[in-house]
Amino acid sequence: MAEEETELSDNQKKEIAKWFLLNAPAGEIQYVAKDLKSVLNNDDVYDEAASEAFPVYNKSHMICLEMPGRFGDVLVTSYGELQGNEYLDPKTAQVAIVDHVKQVCTEVRPASDEELPTPYVEEYRCALEAEMLKYVGEAYPKGSCSVYCINGKDVEGPGYDFELVAVISAARLSPQNFCTGSWQSIWNIECKDDIQVLELKGKLQVGAHYFEEGNVQLDAKHECRDSTMFQSPDDSAIAIASLIRHHETEYLASLEASYLNLPDATFKDLRRKLPVTRTLFPWHSTSLFSLTREISKELGIGK
Numbered sequence: 028m029a030e031e032e033t034e035l036s037d038n039q040k041k042e043i044a045k046w047f048l049l050n051a052p053a054g055e056i057q058y059v060a061k062d063l064k065s066v067l068n069n070d071d072v073y074d075e076a077a078s079e080a081f082p083v084y085n086k087s088h089m090i091c092l093e094m095p096g097r098f099g100d101v102l103v104t105s106y107g108e109l110q111g112n113e114y115l116d117p118k119t120a121q122v123a124i125v126d127h128v129k130q131v132c133t134e135v136r137p138a139s140d141e142e143l144p145t146p147y148v149e150e151y152r153c154a155l156e157a158e159m160l161k162y163v164g165e166a167y168p169k170g171s172c173s174v175y176c177i178n179g180k181d182v183e184g185p186g187y188d189f190e191l192v193a194v195i196s197a198a199r200l201s202p203q204n205f206c207t208g209s210w211q212s213i214w215n216i217e218c219k220d221d222i223q224v225l226e227l228k229g230k231l232q233v234g235a236h237y238f239e240e241g242n243v244q245l246d247a248k249h250e251c252r253d254s255t256m257f258q259s260p261d262d263s264a265i266a267i268a269s270l271i272r273h274h275e276t277e278y279l280a281s282l283e284a285s286y287l288n289l290p291d292a293t294f295k296d297l298r299r300k301l302p303v304t305r306t307l308f309p310w311h312s313t314s315l316f317s318l319t320r321e322i323s324k325e326l327g328i329g330k
Contacts, residue, residue, distance in 0.1 A: 037069070037071075037072050040067060040069070040072050040076075041072050041075050041076045041079075042076075044063050044067060044072065044073065044076035044077075044080075045076045045079055045080045047059055047063055048060060048063065048076065048077065048080035048081070048084060049080050049083060049084055049087075051084065052207055052234065052236035052244060053088055053198050053200070053207055053208065053209035053234050053236070054198055054200035054202075054207045054209070055202070055207060055236070056081070056084055057130070058202070060073075060077060063076075077128050078127075078128065081127040081128045081130070082112075082127045085103045085125075085127050085130065086103055086104055086105050086108070088196075088198075088209065088211070089102055089103065089104050089194060089196035089211055090102075090103050090130060090196070090198075091103075091171040091196060091198075092123065092125060092130065092131060092132040093132060094116065094119075094121065094123050094132045094135050095132060095133070095134070095135060096135055098116070098119050098121050098135055099116065099118065099119055100116075100171055101114055101116040101121075101123040101125075101132060102114075102116075102171055102172075102173045102194060102196055103125060103127075104173070104175075104194055104196075106173075106175040106177055106192050106194065107173065107175055109122060109142060111124075112124055112125045112126070112127060113125075115138055115142060115175070116173070117143075117152065117156065117173055117174060117175055118156060118173065120137065120138045120143060121135050121136070121137060121138060122135065122136050122137070122138050122142065123135055124136070143180075144176040144180035144181075144182075144189075145180065145181060145182060145183055147182060147183055147184050147185075148176050148179065148180055148182050148189050149176075150260045151189075151191065151218065151260045151263060151264070152174050152175075152176050152191055153260075154260040154261050154263070154264035155174050155191060155193060155216070155260075155263070155264040155267055155268070156172070156173070156174040156193075157264065158264040158265055158267070158268035159172045159174060159193050159195070159268055159271070160172060161268070162268050162271065162272055163195055163197075166272070166275070166276075167195065167197040167210065169197050169198060169199055170195055170196065170197030170210065171195075171196055171197070172193065172194060172195045172196070173193075173194055174191055174192070174193045174194075175191065175192050175194075176189060176190070176191055177190050177191070177192050177215075178190035179218075185220055186220055186221075187220060188217065188218060188219050188220055188221070189218050190215065190216065190217050190218065191215075191216045191218065192213060192214065192215050192216065193213075193214040193216065193267075193271070194211075194212070194213050194214075195210070195211065195212045196209075196210070196211050197209065197210040197211075198210075204239075205237060205238045205239035206235070206236065206237045206238070206239070207235070207236045208233075208234065208235040208236070209232075209233070209234045209235075210231075210232075210233055210234075211231070211232045211234075212229060212230065212231045212232070212271075212275060213229070213230045214227055214228070214229045214230075214267075214271055215227070215228045215229075216267060218257060218263075219257065220257060222257075223256060223257040224254055224255075224256065224257055225254060225255050225256070225257050225263060225266070225267060226252070226253075226254045227252060227253045227254060227255075227267065227270055227271070228250070228251075228252050229249075229250065229251045229252070229253075229271070229274055229275075230248070230249075230250050231248065231249045231250070231251075231274075231275065231278055232246075232247070232248050232249075233245065233246075233247045233248075233282065234246055234247075247282060249278050251274050251278075253270045253274065255267065255270060
């Protein structure tokens with residue numbers, strides 16, 4: 028006799044709901060939240076799960092929100108996180124107050140002097156941000172970027188080390204066409220004054236979700252390192268932006284090359300060399316086949 032099913036506790040339901048929210052593809056968490064709310068049928072459990080999951084999701088996906096008052100956009104990242112739901116926008120020296128669950132910026136206030144780097148560090152940060160904005164404008168039409176000082180923001184002049192981080196976030200959301208995609212890159216730049224070197228560490232992540240006649244997700248990650256000379260703010264910014272452009276362009280080219288070879292390599296290796304039908308699969312004309320159509324035909328669906 029089968030064991031009786033036990034009712035899940037509210038805490039278990041909350042944890043399951045959180046898992047679904049946190050694993051929603053880029054730009055799709057609101058769709059997942061709507062369905063979860065209907066399935067849970069318990070506003071208290073949903074609200075608790077949402078209040079815990081949305082801040083983590085928003086920061087991990089580095090979502091971009093429009094600030095009221097025509098101040099521009101702010102990236103929601105852990106690097107710009109202050110207290111509570113406040114996030115620094117270095118470009119405008121403004122602090123945005125964010126409603127994570129609604130994914131909107133509700134209020135803006137000027138940043139205090141303690142929340143901003145010194146004029147010496149700001150000169151390097153601002154020069155790099157200007158170069159990054161040029162690059163992102165060319166490479167990621169739907170992208171945003173920010174440059175933060177995460178270490179040594181109190182450095183007053185030469186002779187001391189500090190660290191900047193440049194983040195790029197771009198999303199292409201087209202749910203009506205059953206696809207969404209995102210690009211995120213984080214570049215840590217250690218400015219080592221004693222040895223006159225700038226050390227770069229990059230983390231790149233690409234996500235894509237196609238859900239027409241199926242459900243396919245891509246989650247690709249890549250890390251890289253490089254270095255250049257520590258020079259004047261403008262020269263350092265140009266050198267850093269050039270290295271970032273080189274590494275990201277190279278990674279995108281490698282991704283394109285690998286996916287162009289998918290039919291002849293990866294997919295081929297996943298299939299039997301000689302299937303049960305003893306008929307080889309025609310890899311040269313894969314576009315003629317639709318898995319959904321073939322299954323529907325076999326099962327007699329839609330007749």
